[in-house]
Amino acid sequence: MSNRYSRILSATFNGGDLPLPLAVQIARKSAELPAGGDADAFSTSVQIERPVLQATVRIRGTATAEQLALGQSGSLVIRIASADGHVPDRTITIDQAVLTDISIDYQQTSPAAASLRFVAQSSDGQTDPFGAEDSL
Secondary structure (H helix, E strand, C coil), X not given: CCCCEEEEEEEEECCEECCCEEEEXXXXXXXXXXXXXXXXXXXXXXXXXXXXXXXXXXXCCHHHHHHCCCXXXXXXXEEXXXXXXXXXXXXXXXXXXXXXXXEEECCXXXXXXXXXXXXXXXXXXXXXXXXXXXXX
8 A cells, every 4th residue: 555645745833833844753652551460471451551642743944943942832733745646635733732852963964853752642531632634
């Protein structure tokens, strides 16, 4: 199956532009809590912690990254273009995203780039902070 979406059109956080986006990685994670007795060779059941949504956005706009503050929160919105032109563009929104890490890489052979890491968690345990939809 080929990837029908390929090019990142734009990335914004809390209404502000994240210029020159290079890559976006989104992960839904939940740590395992094995439950079993001391006599069990293998876990007899597994529970999971409350799910957390993580996103990393890599941008060339290092000046913008330097102006952000850890702990800022807001909506993270990514627009992705269709690779084949037949599928509509796609918008991915992560509500209640909190900026937890800013890393800037200065390399000898390529332009500087910043990695911005976000985490989002449902405020009520029911509402998924992740939303993806095709643009109309």
